[in-house]
Each structure stands twice: as C-alpha cells, then as structure tokens.
Amino acid sequence: xxxxxxxxxxxxxxxxxxxxxxxxxxxxxxxxxxxxxxxxxxxxxxxxxxxxxxxxxxxxxxxxxxxxxxxxxxxxxxxxxxxxxxxxxxxxxxxxxxxxxxxxxxxxxxxxxxxxxxxxxxxxxxxxxxxxxxxxxxxxxxxxxxxxxxxxxxxxxxxxxxxxxxxxxxxxxxxxxxxxxxxxxxxxxxxxxxxxxxxxxxxxxxxxxxxxxxxxxxxxxxxxxxxxxxxxxxxxxxxxxxxxxxxxxxxxxxxxxxxxxxxxxxxxxxxxxxxxxxxxxxxxxxxxxxxxxxxxxxxxxxxxxxxxxxxxxxxxxxxxxxxxxxxx
Amino acid sequence: xxxxxxxxxxxxxxxxxxxxxxxxxxxxxxxxxxxxxxxxxxxxxxxxxxxxxxxxxxxxxxxxxxxxxxxxxxxxxxxxxxxxxxxxxxxxxxxxxxxxxxxxxxxxxxxxxxxxxxxxxxxxxxxxxxxxxxxxxxxxxxxxxxxxxxxxxxxxxxxxxxxxxxxxxxxxxxxxxxxxxxxxxxxxxxxxxxxxxxxxxxxxxxxxxxxxxxxxxxxxxxxxxxxxxxxxxxxxxxxxxxxxxxxxxxxxxxxxxxxxxxxxxxxxxxxxxxxxxxxxxxxxxxxxxxxxxxxxxxxxxxxxxxxxxx
Numbered sequence: 001x002x003x004x005x006x007x008x009x010x011x012x013x014x015x016x017x018x019x020x021x022x023x024x025x026x027x028x029x030x031x032x033x034x035x036x037x038x039x040x041x042x043x044x045x046x047x048x049x050x051x052x053x054x055x056x057x058x059x060x061x062x063x064x065x066x067x068x069x070x071x072x073x074x075x076x077x078x079x080x081x082x083x084x085x086x087x088x089x090x091x092x093x094x095x096x097x098x099x100x101x102x103x104x105x106x107x108x109x110x111x112x113x114x115x116x117x118x119x120x121x122x123x124x125x126x127x128x129x130x131x132x133x134x135x136x137x138x139x140x141x142x143x144x145x146x147x148x149x150x151x152x153x154x155x156x157x158x159x160x161x162x163x164x165x166x167x168x169x170x171x172x173x174x175x176x177x178x179x180x181x182x183x184x185x186x187x188x189x190x191x192x193x194x195x196x197x198x199x200x201x202x203x204x205x206x207x208x209x210x211x212x213x214x215x216x217x218x219x220x221x222x223x224x225x226x227x228x229x230x231x232x233x234x235x236x237x238x239x240x241x242x243x244x245x246x247x248x249x250x251x252x253x254x255x256x257x258x259x260x261x262x263x264x265x266x267x268x269x270x271x272x273x274x275x276x277x278x279x280x281x282x283x284x285x286x287x288x289x290x291x292x293x294x295x296x297x298x299x300x301x302x303x304x305x306x307x308x309x310x311x312x313x314x315x316x317x318x319x320x321x322x323x324x325x326x327x328x
Numbered sequence: 329x330x331x332x333x334x335x336x337x338x339x340x341x342x343x344x345x346x347x348x349x350x351x352x353x354x355x356x357x358x359x360x361x362x363x364x365x366x367x368x369x370x371x372x373x374x375x376x377x378x379x380x381x382x383x384x385x386x387x388x389x390x391x392x393x394x395x396x397x398x399x400x401x402x403x404x405x406x407x408x409x410x411x412x413x414x415x416x417x418x419x420x421x422x423x424x425x426x427x428x429x430x431x432x433x434x435x436x437x438x439x440x441x442x443x444x445x446x447x448x449x450x451x452x453x454x455x456x457x458x459x460x461x462x463x464x465x466x467x468x469x470x471x472x473x474x475x476x477x478x479x480x481x482x483x484x485x486x487x488x489x490x491x492x493x494x495x496x497x498x499x500x501x502x503x504x505x506x507x508x509x510x511x512x513x514x515x516x517x518x519x520x521x522x523x524x525x526x527x528x529x530x531x532x533x534x535x536x537x538x539x540x541x542x543x544x545x546x547x548x549x550x551x552x553x554x555x556x557x558x559x560x561x562x563x564x565x566x567x568x569x570x571x572x573x574x575x576x577x578x579x580x581x582x583x584x585x586x587x588x589x590x591x592x593x594x595x596x597x598x599x600x601x602x603x604x605x606x607x608x609x610x611x612x613x614x615x616x617x618x619x620x621x622x623x624x625x626x627x628x629x630x631x632x633x634x635x636x637x638x
Contacts, residue, residue, distance in 0.1 A: 019478045026487050143616035145568050147575050148609045151595045158599055258511065261480040268482070269572065273595075284576050287486050295487060303478045 008314055012307040016300070020075075023299030024068050024292075031290040033058040036084055056082050058292055071293070080300075081293035083286075089293045092282070097301065099174065100278035103267055104305070106198055108260070111205020116252065118206060119213025120245060123221060135214070138207035146266040150200040150273040157196055171196050172275045197274040201266055205259075212255055216248040223247075246320060253316040260309035264302050363553075366629040373625020380618040383611070387433040390426075398427040398585070409603055417603040419593070428585055429607050435586040437615065439501050439570045444562035446505030451512035452555050456543045458513070459520025470517070473510045481507030482572065489578040497580055504569055512558050519551050553630040560623035564616040571612060587612045 033056070037049045053059035057070050071081055080089040118138075122131045141149070157169040170176070170193045179189055220226065221244060229239040268280030275281075279298050286294035318324045368374060394415060396402065401421055402414065410417045416425035458469040485503050492499040523529060524547070532542050548555070567587075573579035574588025582589070587608045594605025 015475060015478050018475060022475070023479065023483075023487070026484065030488050030491050032490065139620065140613065140617060143564065143613050143620060145572055145575075145612070147572065147595070148591060148612065151591075151605065152609075155599060155602065258477070261477065265480050265482040265572070269575070272576070283483065283486070287489070287578070290490075299479065299483055299487075302480055302483055306478050306480070 005311075005314065005318070009311065012311060016303050016307055019303040020296065020300045021068070021072075023303070024071060024296045025064060027292045027295045027299070028060075028064050028067055031287065031292050031295065032060065033084055033290045033292055034060055035290055056084065056086065056293075058084070071296070080297045083294045084289055084291040089297050092294070093279075093297045093301070096277060096279050096282050099276055100267060100271070100280060100301075103197060103201065103270065103276065103278060104263060107201035107205055107267070108256075108263060110198070111202045112209055112252075112256065114202070115206040115209025116213045116245075116249070118210035120217050120240075120248075122210060122214040123217035124240070126218065131214075134210060138210050141203050141207035142211070144204075145269075146200060146204060147269040147273060149203060150197075150270055153196050153200055154273070168192065169195055174276055197270045197276060200270050200274075201263065204266060205263065208259060209252065209255070213248065213252060216251050217244065220244045220248045250317065250320050253313045253320065256316070257306075257310045257313035261302070261306050264305060363629045367625055370625045370628060372621055373629075376618045376621030376625065379614065380622060383433070383615055383618065384437060387430055387437055390430045394424075394426055396424040396427050398424065398431040399583075400424065400427075409601075416607045417601075419604060425603060425607060428590060429587075429611065432585045432587045432590045432608060433611050433615070435497075435580060435584060436567050436570060436588070436612070439497070439504070439580070439586065440563045440567035440615075440619075442498075442501045443504040443508070443566035443570070444559050446502065447509040447562055447566070448512060448555055448559040450505060451509035451558070452516055452548055452551070453543075454509065455513040455516025456520045456547050456551075459517040460524050460539065460543055460547060462521075466517070470514070473513055476507060476510050481569065485569075485573055486576065486578040489573070493581055497584060500570075500573075500579060504566055508562070508565065508569065512562070515554070515558075516551060519554065520547055523547055523550055557623055557627045557630065560626055561620060564619040564623070567612070567616055567619070 034049065034053060037044060037052060050059060050061070054062070057067055059067070074081060078090060080093065083089050083092065118134050122134045125131045144152075154171045157171050160169060161167050170189075174190070174193055175186070176189050176193075179186060221240075226239050226244050229243050230236060234242075264280070267278070268283060270276070271278040271280040272284055279301055282294060283298040285291075286298070391398070396414070401423055402418060405414065405418045406420060408414065408418050410425075414424050414426065416429055419425060419428070454469055454473075458466040481504075484507055485500075488503060492503070520543075529542060529546050532546055533539075537545075570579055570586060571588030571591065574586045575592040577589075577592070580586040580589055590608040591605045591612070594601075594608060597604060
C-alpha cells in the first residue's frame with residue numbers, strides 16, 4: 001500500500017516537471033513579450049529593448065532551450081524569474097496563491113459535501129418531487145458556464161440590495177478598502193464579499209457531484225448487501241449510510257480528481273469577474289500582457305494542484321475500498 | 329461544465345451491446361429500432377431533441393426573417409431595449425442584437441459540433457490503439473493522456489491564443505479538440521482491452537488480418553454506440569469551452585462573434601442594459617441543456633441497464 005502510494009507520488013512529481021517544462025516551452029514560444037516595449041511611443045532603440053528583455057530572460061532571439069535552462073536553474077531554488085514589470089514572480093505568486101486556495105478549497109469541500117448530500121437525497125427519494133427538482137436544477141446549472149452564472153448572481157445581488165435598501169452582498173473585491181471598525185466588522189465585511197464568488201463555484205460543484213452521487217447510490221440501493229444489512233436488523237438509515245453510502249462514494253473519488261482542473265478553470269472566471277486578485281486573474285492578465293514567467297508560474301500552480309487532487313483521490317480510494325489496499 | 333462519461337459504465341456497455349446484437353439478428357426487431365423506440369419513450373430527451381432542431385433552424389434561418397444585417401449599424405438607435413424594429417434591442421454602436429446573437433449562435437453551434445466530432449474521433453483512435461496493442465504503446469499513450477489531464481486545456485489554449493489570432497477559426501476548433509479527448513480515450517481503451525479478447529477479434533487475428541484493419545473494422549464499430557453518445561455529450565462541453573475562452577478574448581476573434589464574445593461584451597453593462605447579454609446567455613444555456621439531455625437520453629436508450637439519469 002505504502003509502496004503503491006510512493007510510486008504514484010514519484011510519477012506525479014515527474015508529471016509536474018514535464019507539465020511545467022511543456023508550459024514553459026509553449027508560453028515562451030507563443031507569447032511575445034517584446035511587443036510590450038516595441039509598442040511604446042516613441043519606439044525605443046532595439047538595443048535597449050534587447051537589453052531589457054535579456055535582463056528579464058524574455059528575449060525571443062535567445063534560443064528557447066537556453067532561456068528555459070536559465071529559468072529552470074532559478075526555479076529549482078524557488079525563484080521563478082521576473083515579470084514584465086521587473087517584479088519577482090515568486091512574491092506575487094505567494095500572495096495570490098492564498099486568495100485562490102481559499103476560494104478553491106472552500107468550493108471543493110462545500111461543493112463535495114453538499115453535492116453528495118443532494119445526490120443521496122435524490123436517490124433515496126427517487127421519482128419523487130425532491131428527486132425531479134434537484135435533477136432539473138443541476139442539469140440547468142451544469143449547462144450554465146461559470147461566467148454567466150457569476151454575472152447572473154451579480155444581477156441578482158444588485159436587485160436584492162435594492163429591495164433591501166442596503167448593501168447586503170458585495171460583488172467587487174475581497175474586502176472594502178480602508179474599512180473602519182473592529183474585528184467583527186471586518187469579518188462581516190469579508191463574509192459579505194465572500195458569498196457570491198464562492199456561490200458561483202459551489203453551485204456547479206454541487207450539481208456535478210449530486211448527479212454522479214445519485215447514480216452511484218441508485219446502483220447500491222438495489223443491491224443484496226443493503227437488504228441483508230436490513231434483514232440483520234439494521235435500521236434503513238444505518239444500512240444506507242454505513243454500507244450504502246460508503247460504497248457509493250468510491251467513484252466520487254475518481255470524479256474529484258477529474259473535475260479539479262475544471263474547477264480551476266472556473267475559478268479563473270470567478271476571480272476575474274468578482275475582482276479577486278488570485279492566480280486565475282493573474283493568468284488572464286499575464287497572457288494579455290505576454291508576461292511569460294507569470295504565465296508559467298500559474299501553469300505550474302495548476303499542475304501541482306491537479307496532482308494533489310489526484311493524490312487525495314488515491315488516498316480516499318484506498319480508505320474507502322479495501323480491495324485497493326490489499327491488491328496493490 | 330463538462331461531465332466525464334460514466335467510467336463504471338464502460339464494461340457493462342460492451343456486454344449489453346454484445347448480447348443485444350446477437351438477439352437482434354434473430355428477432356424481427358433490429359437494434360436500431362429498439363434503441364429508437366426506447367429513446368422516444370423518454371419524454372425529456374425527445375423534448376431536448378425537438379429544442380435542438382428548433383435552435384439549429386432558428387440560428388440558420390432566423391437571420392432571414394428580420395431586417396438588418398449583423399454588420400449593419402443603425403445610427404438612429406443606440407442602446408435601446410427590445411422593440412418592433414430591433415427585436416432584441418441595439419448595442420452601444422447601433423448593432424442589431426438579434427442578428428448578432430444569431431450569428432454568434434451559428435458560430436458556437438458549428439464550433440461545438442466540429443470540436444466534439446474531432447475530439448471523439450481522436451479519442452477513439454488513440455484509445456483503441458492503446459487498448460489493442462497494450463505494452464509500451466499503451467503505456468506511452470496513457471502517459472500522454474495523464475500529462476494532458478494535468479494541464480487544464482483552458483490554460484494551454486489561452487497560452488496558444490496569440491498563434492491563431494488573425495488566422496482561421498478552424499485552428500481554434502482543432503485546438504479545442506486536441507485538448508479534450510483524454511477522458512474518452514481512457515474509456516475507449518478499457519473497452520478495447522476487453523473486446524480484444526473476444527472470439528471474433530481473435531478469429532480475425534488468427535486469419536491474418538492486419539492490426540490496423542482489426543481496429544477500424546472490428547473494434548471501433550463495436551463501440552459505435554458509446555462513441556456517438558460521447559460525441560453528443562462532448563458538444564455541450566465544447567460549446568462551454570469555446571464560449572469561456574472567447575469570453576476572455578482567447579477564442580473566437582473579432583470581427584467574428586460567438587455567444588462567448590457577445591456575453592463578454594454584454595456583461596460590461598449587464599446591470600443597466602440586460603438585453604445585451606440575456607438573449608445570448610439564455611440561448612447558450614438552452615443549447616447546452618438540449619444537447620446534454622439528448623446525450624443522456626441516447627445513453628439510456630442504448631444501455632437500458634444504466635437507467636440512471638432521469
């Protein structure tokens with residue numbers, strides 16, 4: 001078991017390295033940092049542009065492998081180069097990572113728990129009103145892209161604020177800048193800013209998991225071991241939760257690993273639309289600014305997160321399914 | 329949001345379709361008619377199909393029943409709400425939102441269908457080769473699949489977007505497909521693994537049929553139902569991916585419009601001029617919803633054992 005996990009971990013590390021290399025190669029060849037300097041008025045002399053680009057390790061006339069070598073040497077020590085404005089990428093990355101992680105972790109935990117709960121409810125009440133309504137709503141949410149959902153939430157919040165007459169929900173930024181008041185006021189303010197962005201991600205997660213959880217649970221409900229457990233004298237609720245739910249959760253671990261990349265993509269929209277200064281927003285801005293090193297930093301962040309999600313899924317699978325523990 | 333196809337289903341489906349084919353040849357009821365009958369019994373799926381046909385018709389014929397052209401500007405009305413003259417209202421520069429929206433819907437539909445077709449085709453070939461050959465071919469191909477799953481396709485296509493700026497949008501479709509086939513490929517591989525041990529494949533192999541021929545003549549046709557369903561479900565995913573990328577300007581480039589660029593333009597003033605994005609948004613949700621309902625209905629019709637999604 002430990003050896004199996006260790007082997008997976010080694011494979012994951014290799015994948016992160018390859019993915020980051022690939023990300024660097026793509027970004028360094030596709031994006032044109034030079035355009036940031038050449039477009040200025042009056043156009044600066046080529047020699048000074050070259051000097052500036054060389055200092056940033058962004059000169060497209062240097063072979064990409066040389067640039068990569070220089071970047072990788074720093075990256076191993078935790079220095080991911082400089083952004084187009086000359087700021088070190090690492091410090092910016094650490095600040096923004098916190099913002100994104102908060103959003104992502106809360107969205108996956110809340111989304112996973114609620115999704116499983118809704119799915120189980122739908123399966124237990126199959127073909128009843130609860131089942132039909134949750135299925136319909138999750139179908140509609142799954143067909144709504146995050147950016148549209150976010151904008152609709154914004155419009156809804158505006159209407160709500162207007163009907164209440166005070167600003168109940170904020171939809172720009174993480175907090176009110178220069179807010180007076182004590183700790184409590186700050187907490188409330190954060191929470192008011194927090195609801196809509198989180199909701200825009202959580203809704204999709206709940207819809208996604210509930211659909212699969214419902215199907216998995218339905219498969220389990222009709223099985224012999226549930227009947228046996230009840231025949232032994234277990235109450236239906238206990239049989240369903242202790243025997244049924246545990247089995248039905250196994251496929252969810254795999255889905256968790258698969259959809260994490262999608263959640264990351266979704267968070268990009270959320271951050272950009274609600275003005276949170278996280279990794280997603282940074283990525284979109286950096287691609288537009290041809291800021292190669294920043295783009296690579298976000299790519300690496302994404303690869304690491306997807307693989308951590310994969311690791312967690314492996315662990316969850318081993319915890320839930322005894323066959324995995326024994327066989328490997 | 330895309331949904332990965334039900335992974336647990338793969339093996340059952342091989343079994344189910346195999347038994348059905350053998351029965352179907354004996355009885356009068358062919359498999360096709362059986363599937364059709366089961367599909368028609370699912371009211372939601374039929375409604376979805378009708379909606380989808382209506383949407384496609386509307387997208388391609390709708391522009392002819394109203395005046396204006398999507399490129400035309402009406403300089404007598406700026407930012408006006410829906411009216412008899414401009415059914416969906418006008419934009420800041422006097423463009424007709426109705427014509428723009430339909431133009432965007434056309435583009436999004438075409439891109440969605442093409443990308444889904446490419447990606448499922450690619451997934452079928454890669455998965456079948458990996459499963460049939462096994463060994464190092466399998467390991468190498470599955471490693472590529474793993475690698476592409478690690479890098480979210482959104483990031484890669486966004487990074488590559490300067491490359492197709494100013495070029496044909498087909499390049500964008502190609503990229504969308506190139507980075508969205510991985511999950512299906514895994515399912516196909518699983519099916520190929522089990523199909524390759526079946527008697528008819530073994531027989532063909534011992535008769536000396538070449539491996540490529542076996543894959544295209546025996547393996548892939550036996551998974552056709554899964555592939556059709558997958559392609560259908562991928563259409564929704566592809567449309568969502570396309571609109572998302574276009575929203576940030578990484579996808580369809582002006583002067584072309586898609587539902588994504590329209591929503592992006594509209595949401596800047598979403599709070600005061602809702603008609604700028606509401607129609608495009610509504611059509612987008614309807615389209616994806618219709619496609620996924622049809623895909624789900626197809627899956628249940630082909631594999632009644634699944635009887636899952638209601």
